[in-house]
Amino acid sequence: MLKHEVLECVMDLGKERIDEIRRSITDKRKDIISFQAGGDSLDNAKKVEYTTSLNNLNKSLLEHQNVLCRLKSVKLLDTDIISFGSLFTIKNMESGISRIYFITCVGGKNVIVDEETVSTMSLGAPFAQSLIDKKENDEISFREMTFKILSVQ
Numbered sequence: 001m002l003k004h005e006v007l008e009c010v011m012d013l014g015k016e017r018i019d020e021i022r023r024s025i026t027d028k029r030k031d032i033i034s035f036q037a038g039g040d041s042l043d044n045a046k047k048v049e050y051t052t053s054l055n056n057l058n059k060s061l062l063e064h065q066n067v068l069c070r071l072k073s074v075k076l077l078d079t080d081i082i083s084f085g086s087l088f089t090i091k092n093m094e095s096g097i098s099r100i101y102f103i104t105c106v107g108g109k110n111v112i113v114d115e116e117t118v119s120t121m122s123l124g125a126p127f128a129q130s131l132i133d134k135k136e137n138d139e140i141s142f143r144e145m146t147f148k149i150l151s152v153q
């Protein structure tokens with residue numbers, strides 16, 4: 001598995017989310033138009049509800065577009081230390097469970113690449129911060145657990 005493939009999958013998730021938000025905006029606007037076309041007038045509470053909903057959707061759309069723009073500008077460096085754009089495998093030494101992570105500007109998403117699950121981790125996350133500048137075979141302690149870095153790309 002190559003990290004540019006992981007980045008592409010993360011960007012695809014972002015594009016899908018942007019499309020979902022755009023559809024929601026379109027649906028909300030259609031609701032308003034059909035409501036008004038039916039001869040009904042919107043009372044103030046409904047106007048506030050629709051306006052707030054559209055504003056929140058537009059704000060979410062802008063945030064997701066900004067994240068996608070940042071993802072498109074990620075430079076994937078060839079390095080043996082963990083940094084922004086790194087793809088790495090770590091093992092929880094207590095549980096024996098290994099996981100693959102990718103450090104980027106957005107975390108909390110899982111993507112499947114070559115039948116492997118890769119979890120994204122935001123560079124600002126405390127766990128990511130504890131891993132920065134570490135390399136293969138290093139061990140770190142985080143929240144009373146010990147992790148070993150098995151590989152870094």
